[in-house]
């Protein structure tokens with residue numbers, strides 16, 4: 001019960017508040033006029049419960065109407081727009097180059113002509129000869145994907161047709177917006193996400209990862225303002241792009257050791273989670289040894305604690321789904337697991353498109369909002385951008401779209417089948433060479449070779465291999481040689497195994513001393529316990545090597 005006294009008090013307080021409000025209104029009106037009144041009223045309204053909700057609803061409605069109008073301008077009828085379009089997935093069977101070319105012709109007919117002089121931003125054109133040269137240079141320096149000559153030609157064709165278009169403004173080039181949303185949709189479906197999964201196309205795995213980390217940092221800032229030292233938990237094998245993200249965005253990574261199978265230790269992982277943890281991280285597969293972290297177990301921690309969980313499938317995202325369909329044992333690693341809130345997958349690796357293409361996917365649009373950057377105060381106009389890049393190259397977007405559609409599910413499956421066969425041939429062969437072994441039990445088309453004989457100097461083996469013309473990928477903790485397998489490795493598999501056998505025998509027999517090469521640098525640095533010194537050497541190296 002509230003006494004009459006209390007009621008009187010409330011009335012008095014209300015009276016005082018209203019009086020203060022009126023006085024401030026009058027004084028603001030005197031000094032600033034009507035805009036001042038609007039400002040003060042807004043400040044007052046903001047204190048009312050439910051106000052933010054009303055604003056959110058208003059913003060949503062206005063934006064929806066605006067976007068709808070834009071799409072109508074894009075040639076779609078009202079009726080078409082009412083219907084939710086069917087979700088775009090990878091075609092079951094790859095679509096022929098001829099049909100895709102026809103689609104491109106249609107798109108080209110409708111799109112704004114960048115050389116017609118009607119647009120005033122985003123595109124910088126030059127004469128055709130210059131562009132022809134640029135295309136030739138691009139063709140010369142684009143690696144073969146290994147799928148087929150025809151596939152590569154089609155990817156280049158789409159790249160060149162869109163190479164001067166800019167996805168910075170999603171309204172100027174509707175075809176780029178369509179390509180991007182369809183690519184994201186195809187990837188989400190491939191990784192078993194439902195209709196709610198959204199994402200962005202980025203310039204590569206690193207940008208995808210930078211965006212995921214920034215998203216979770218900003219989400220924590222909003223939802224858990226008490227966290228002043230945000231942390232992420234990650235296996236020591238997590239890709240350095242996460243270390244870069246932590247460095248750029250001022251978060252700390254708590255590193256968790258791996259077990260003998262090269263997967264992160266779940267108990268230690270659990271112990272590393274604190275009240276400051278803003279994201280959990282793991283890989284499917286990790287790059288170093290090609291094994292899938294215990295994603296299911298970490299997803300359970302995520303569900304239990306409500307902490308978001310990013311699965312880095314930059315490497316495995318375009319391989320594991322097909323390897324699994326082929327019947328090989330693959331631990332669950334994708335959106336089928338409730339705790340997984342985001343994933344990254346690189347199109348420019350096993351997606352077989354040209355360099356500069358990756359996706360970052362989120363379980364729902366609510367999470368992705370934290371990724372988007374907005375700045376409404378620029379004299380040049382309202383600015384918004386979904387990812388790190390401002391200008392985003394249309395060529396790569398078109399090339400990625402056509403690579404996915406041309407290959408289709410059957411194309412990816414076929415590639416995975418033959419690559420797994422080559423991988424098995426190579427790992428079986430390596431295991432038979434006295435002194436060598438394969439680390440862990442790789443889930444897909446890559447592996448790491450190590451010494452099974454403790455007296456074998458593996459770095460010396462790498463040196464001898466280089467004298468035979470091979471390029472070796474040296475790894476540390478433990479010393480190993482990394483191999484990522486592609487179609488071109490089939491024809492050289494026997495030669496590779498013979499050369500490894502010969503090099504290993506020579507080193508074991510003491511026929512070669514370690515050669516002066518990258519290995520000696522690696523060997524020396526591995527012995528320095530102070531990583532700050534090692535980092536100084538790396539910085540010095542990069543500073544030198546990028547001199548003309």
Ligand SMILES: *Cc1c(COP(=O)(O)O)cnc(C)c1O
Nearest residue numbers: 204205206239241286287314315
């Ligand atoms: C390649 C890779 C990345 C980084 O991708 P980039 O495209 O090189 O930036 C991240 N994670 C894993 C597991 C990778 O293999």
Ligand SMILES: *[C@@H]1O[C@H](CO)[C@@H](O)[C@H](O)[C@H]1NC(C)=O
Nearest residue numbers: 228229230231249250251252
């Ligand atoms: C980085 O984070 C730490 C807390 O972990 C904080 O003390 C520091 O001020 C931050 N630096 C910047 C530049 O924000």
